[in-house]
Amino acid sequence: MVRARGGQSRLRARAGRAVARGEAKGRALGHGAPVRRLRALAPVVVPVLLAIADAMLVNGLELDLEVGVSMLAAAALVLRRRFPLLVFLFTLPGLYIGYIWFAPMIGLYTLAVRRPGRARLGICAVLLIAAHFFPYPITDFELTVYRENTLVLIDACVTSAAPIALGLLVRTRQELASRVEDLTRSLRREDRLLADRVKTTERARLAREMHDVVAHQVSLISLQAGAVQVSTEDPAARAGARTIRELSVRTLEELRHMVGVLRADGGEAAEAHRLAPQPDLTELPRLIEMSALDVTYEGAVAAGTSGTKTVERAAFRTVQEALTNIRKHAPGARVRVRVDPVDTVRGESSGRGEDSGRAGGSGRAEESRAAHGLRVEIRNGPPDATATVPALPGGGHGLVGLRERAQSLGGTLEARHTSDGGFVVRAEFPYGAG
Secondary structure (H helix, E strand, C coil): CHHHHHHHHHHHHHHHHHHHHHHHHHHHHCCCCCHHHHHHHHHHHHHHHHHHHHHHHHHCCCCCHHHHHHHHHHHHHHHCCCCHHHHHHHHHHHHHHHCCCHHHHHHHHHHHHHCCCHHHHHHHHHHHHHHHHCCCCHHHCCCCCHHHHHHHHHHHHHHHHHHHHHHHHHHHHHHHHHHHHHHHHHHHHHHHHHHHHHHHHHHHHHHHHHHHHHHHHHHHHHHHHHHHHHHCCCHHHHHHHHHHHHHHHHHHHHHHHHHHHHHCCCHHHHHHHHHCCCCCHHHHHHHHHCCCCEEEEEECCCCCCCCCHHHHHHHHHHHHHHHHHHHHHCCCCEEEEEEEEECCCCCCCCCCCHHHHHCCCHHHHHHHHHHCEEEEEEEECCCCCCCCCCCCCCCCCHHHHHHHHHHHCCCEEEEEECCCCCEEEEEEEEHHHC
């Protein structure tokens, strides 16, 4: 019986070399185009094929008990990932009766990867050693052949230990890769937290600088305007001082909210942003009145009912910045401010669906407001040659900021000189952006 096992060992060696060549070809095919399906099927199909090849090389093709139990053991490997312990136990008759190796070794390897309990692996290793060591039928066992029995026992121990060691190694590698991935995610999260902390610190520093520098100067302006308003008897001077004081108070209020936004973080920032002043189209007449410019206002949109607050706030800021630039660069110029709805925003047609053509009356108006947008145009003529140009500071970022605001809302902004020596700023905002 031992000699038979030696001959079978040579057969298995040749089969192992053939299988190795087959695996090499499989790896070469893995670099081709249909790799994904092969990679998905290989872990299921390859072990079964190896076990079938082992059974055929050892027991031949004649259908008998050895071939039957060997083929059943090979077929059981299909379920080895779902039921590793049961599949391993099912492959032991193939080892004991059919003298196959691949099926029980693959089953024990899968068990070590999926269910690495020490007691479980120890018992399964003993079972594999026993199935390998004792011959079939058991009556052929010769206890007095010490040398041959010792060699077979060593062979059985190695056959049992190798798949367990390889399975534990693969499982350890998987756990290490998982921990490395978790560590990488933790490091990225720490980097984000550090960046947020640096950002919060910088925002707090900016808030302190803004409060210390700007608030102090604006407060002095408000106090001086109040003193002029009380002391003067000239109605025009008193009205101008009152306007200056109102502007100063409003600037301080907006500055206070902005400082709160800069100091806040996370949910506090959202709350501070919600509580910040939200100017809209209803405040445009007051803004134009306090601009001290010759402005003609043409408002064709009802404030508060035309679109979202975000779009109206963007329109207000656009007019505010344009009037500021006119005071700086075109004193004495005549100004025209126009706010009206548009039928096309960024190439979108006025009719978004068939229902817009069938609806009538107020329904069509609601569809127009939902589908279209808002156009804001500030146009000024040439400056008055006799007017004094105020020495107001400018950073050159006003129009850039307006263009960025318009783009962030999905709109456009155009700023250019006109043929008569004036300037025009035109912005379009889609209502859906807010």
